[in-house]
Amino acid sequence: MVILVVSGCGLITGPTKKPTTSTVPAASPSASADPSGAPVEGGAEPTLPPVGKAVWTDCGKGFQCSTIKVPRDYHDLTQGMLDLSLIRLPATDRKSRIGSLVVNPGGPGASGVDLVRDSSKAFSADLRKRFDLVGFDPRGVNSSSAVRCIDNLDIQADLDPSPDDTDELDALVSEAHAYADACAQRNERLLPYLSTDAVVDDLDRIREALGDEQLTYFGFSYGTLIGSMYADRYPDHIRALVLDGAVDPSVSELDFRRQQAKAFEAELQRFFAWCSSHKNCAFYEGGHTERAYDKLMAQIEKKPLRILRFAGRRRVGPGLAFSATLGSMYNRSAWPSLALALKWAKKGDGRLIVAISDPFRGRKPDGGYSNQSDAYFSNTCLDFPVKDLAAYRALDKELRKIAPHFRAAAYNDLPCLYWPVPPERTPAPAKGIGAPPIVVVGSTGDPATPYAWAKALAKQLESGVLITRRGDGHTAYAVSSCIAKAVDAYLLSLKVPKDGLVCAK
Numbered sequence: 001m002v003i004l005v006v007s008g009c010g011l012i013t014g015p016t017k018k019p020t021t022s023t024v025p026a027a028s029p030s031a032s033a034d035p036s037g038a039p040v041e042g043g044a045e046p047t048l049p050p051v052g053k054a055v056w057t058d059c060g061k062g063f064q065c066s067t068i069k070v071p072r073d074y075h076d077l078t079q080g081m082l083d084l085s086l087i088r089l090p091a092t093d094r095k096s097r098i099g100s101l102v103v104n105p106g107g108p109g110a111s112g113v114d115l116v117r118d119s120s121k122a123f124s125a126d127l128r129k130r131f132d133l134v135g136f137d138p139r140g141v142n143s144s145s146a147v148r149c150i151d152n153l154d155i156q157a158d159l160d161p162s163p164d165d166t167d168e169l170d171a172l173v174s175e176a177h178a179y180a181d182a183c184a185q186r187n188e189r190l191l192p193y194l195s196t197d198a199v200v201d202d203l204d205r206i207r208e209a210l211g212d213e214q215l216t217y218f219g220f221s222y223g224t225l226i227g228s229m230y231a232d233r234y235p236d237h238i239r240a241l242v243l244d245g246a247v248d249p250s251v252s253e254l255d256f257r258r259q260q261a262k263a264f265e266a267e268l269q270r271f272f273a274w275c276s277s278h279k280n281c282a283f284y285e286g287g288h289t290e291r292a293y294d295k296l297m298a299q300i301e302k303k304p305l306r307i308l309r310f311a312g313r314r315r316v317g318p319g320l321a322f323s324a325t326l327g328s329m330y331n332r333s334a335w336p337s338l339a340l341a342l343k344w345a346k347k348g349d350g351r352l353i354v355a356i357s358d359p360f361r362g363r364k365p366d367g368g369y370s371n372q373s374d375a376y377f378s379n380t381c382l383d384f385p386v387k388d389l390a391a392y393r394a395l396d397k398e399l400r401k402i403a404p405h406f407r408a409a410a411y412n413d414l415p416c417l418y419w420p421v422p423p424e425r426t427p428a429p430a431k432g433i434g435a436p437p438i439v440v441v442g443s444t445g446d447p448a449t450p451y452a453w454a455k456a457l458a459k460q461l462e463s464g465v466l467i468t469r470r471g472d473g474h475t476a477y478a479v480s481s482c483i484a485k486a487v488d489a490y491l492l493s494l495k496v497p498k499d500g501l502v503c504a505k
Contacts, residue, residue, distance in 0.1 A: 005478060006084050010319040046077050051208040054086060058475065059448075063117055064088045068209045069138070070202050072193050082145040082193070085111045086209075089120050089133040099239070100210045101131035101491065102203070105139070106221025106245070108196070108383075109375035111135075111142040115208065123218075124488050131216065131491075136206055138226075141375045149183035149374040153361065160318045161408035162396075172391070176414035179298035184420040190307045192369055194375075195382035195424045200229045204237060214239035216491060220475050221245040221449055228457060231432030240491050244441040244483075245475035248453035250429040251462070253384035253416075254395055255407040258402075259450050265403035267329045267447035270472060282345075283339040296346055297321060305350035306481055316350030326343045327360035329447045330474040376383060381416035382427045429460040437463045437496040441483060458499075467501040480505055 023219035051068065059065035066086045072221035073079040091097040102295075103123075104114040116135030123133060137144035139331060151286025156175055163169040183191060204225060206217045215241045219227040220377030222244035231241060251259065254422035272290040275281035279467040295317065305313035328338035334356075357363075362370035396410035403409070438461050451468070458466035469483050478481040 004015060009194070029345065042411050045075065048074070048077075053211055054209040056088060059087070060118075062089060064090065065113075068205065068206050068211075070113060071484065072189075074198065074201050079193075082139050082190075083143075084139065084145075084206065085113055085137045085143040086206065087116045087135045089116055089128065090123075091128065091130055091132050093129045096130055097132070098130045098492070099132070099212045099216060100134045100207075101127060102134045102136070102210070102215065102217045104136070104217075104219045104223030104226055106219070106223045107372065108138070108222045108379035109141055109372035110222075111137050111372075112369075113137050113142060117393050124484060126488055129305075132205075132210075134210060136202075138199045138375075138379075139202060140190065140371075140378050141181045142371065146371050147183070147187050147194060147378045148371050149179060149377075150184060152367075153367065153373060154314065154367075155362065157319045157323070157357075158315075161170060161320070161322055161411065163411075169393075170290070172411055172414060176411075177418045178183065179377075180415045180418035180420065183374065183415075187378070191378060192382075192421045194378040194449070196225055196229060197382075199226055199379075199422055200233055205228055207237065207321060212239075214231070215377045216240045218242045218477075218487075218491070219244070220477075222247060224449075224457070225249055227278050227438075228430035228432065228461065231435045231438055231461065232430050235432055235435035238435050238438075240494060241369075241438040242477075242487050243438065243443065243457065244477050245446060245449040246440050246442055246454040246457045247449055248456040248460075249428050250456070251453070252427055253386055253413060254391060255426075258363050258395060258398070258413055259452070260448065261399050261403035261406040261409035263450040264326065264329055264404045264409075264447040267445060267472060268325065268405050270445065271329070271335050271338070274335060281339050282336065283342040289339075292344065292346070296342060301343070304497070305345055305348060305353070307354055308349045308350055314354070317351045320350070321345070321353055323357035323361055324353045325405070327356055331479075332472045376421075377413075377415050380413060381419040382421060382423050384413070384416065385423045385426065386413060386416045389414075392417075407434075423472060430457065432461045435461070435463050436494075437465050438491075439490050439497060440464050440466050441469070441476050441487070443469045443471055443473060443476045444464065446474050447471075447472075448474045465496055467497050467499075467503070469503050477502075 005224055056064035056066045068084050069081040070084055072079055103115060104112050113134035116133055120133055139145055140147040159175060160168045167330040213236055215250050217227055224245060225247040227241050227243045228249050231238060275283055275289040276287045283289055290346040298322050301318045304317040305324055307314055307316060324341055341356055344352045362372040381423055392410050394409055399407045399410055440454050440458040442451045444451045455466060458464035467486055469480045473479060477487055480503050482505055486497040486501060490497060
């Protein structure tokens with residue numbers, strides 16, 4: 001499986017329907033209790049116990065870490081608690097400190113703890129001076145009561161994510177079914193409770209644990225869905241909200257993948273045009289980059305590449321080659337590396353393909369995997385009502401015409417067909433009625449969260465303000481000084497940018 005993150009199958013003989021029975025108990029919204037465990041008459045929502053202040057301990061290099069407890073099920077407190085991991089980089093000027101800036105990098109499945117620890121300097125010095133920079137791992141992710149389905153995804157990487165015949169489709173279906181079964185067997189007490197709906201409530205508990213009367217939040221990609229849903233549920237708890245690389249919460253699963261595939265195809269075409277027009281591009285190929293790319297991918301599908309100087313049995317097949325392409329579309333600065341990887345691949349060496357695809361897929365240098373794939377499906381399968389295999393096959397047929405290089409999007413969420421827990425969220429517009437101004441940021445060439453989604457979200461939100469970056473790549477703040485200036489002024493002094501602001505750089 002290759003995941004198209006928001007950050008990554010002819011006739012069939014395998015199973016084609018969701019199981020009619022579940023091995024995992026679904027959460028029951030109707031079961032309510034007070035904090036003591038006593039039933040609440042009439043099915044009223046339970047009264048949540050107060051959140052204690054987060055207790056911080058030094059975790060190296062100026063960072064502080066904490067773990068807080070949140071209800072496993074906000075509708076039934078008898079289900080116990082989950083752990084949420086937090087990290088904080090204290091404001092450098094304590095006298096002028098405003099409060100906490102809570103950040104989320106997206107995914108779903110990405111670690112906010114890692115974002116702050118590894119990329120705190122992506123946020124301006126002015127923000128780091130006035131705010132404690134706080135990251136969190138959402139429930140199920142990384143170090144927050146982590147979900148774990150299978151330990152090694154190498155077998156999945158060997159599958160062709162864009163099947164051309166019945167055998168390849170059967171292989172994808174079989175693996176998706178096995179994956180969902182493994183998730184059920186290893187996470188019986190966790191899977192029903194990993195929806196974005198629960199993460200939104202967690203975010204408000206985090207705000208309380210930080211001691212902030214109102215939330216200042218900066219969400220990227222999938223983190224914008226968390227933010228927009230928070231605005232719907234807790235509009236009066238918001239100080240400032242920035243949503244960069246926005247997800248349209250009203251889009252259905254099939255439309256989500258259709259629109260995303262088209263956006264990635266458009267970005268790849270821009271890569272082809274760039275490489276074909278620059279003789280110093282490593283995969284220039286006489287100005288015929290796309291033709292050479294298609295020929296190379298066809299060769300890799302027939303005969304996987306060796307990974308030269310690699311002591312092991314891994315090979316680069318269509319799954320890893322696709323992952324490298326997909327991952328390189330998130331940032332234009334990765335295009336030269338992709339071109340060089342393709343050049344090496346043409347010579348029979350898959351080393352650079354692996355160097356790009358492994359980190360994107362969560363594979364570590366020691367051969368182990370992070371749980372980003374497990375967390376992705378555990379969240380996505382609760383967030384989107386899925387159709388059936390026939391719908392995915394119809395989407396595949398459509399994508400062959402409108403996004404031929406990203407047909408894999410059609411089967412991206414295949415495990416959700418067999419997921420043991422029914423979905424909870426019904427896609428719907430976010431309104432944020434009563435919330436203060438919310439800044440929505442979109443990039444015209446964003447492949448992962450198409451620009452149309454930012455425009456739609458800003459229009460849906462009662463107080464939405466849209467600012468735009470003209471350019472390629474996913475999200476805008478870290479690559480546009482103009483966007484960063486507008487966002488910083490809003491976060492620091494609540495100076496709302498002009499609605500419709502467009503930044504060329």
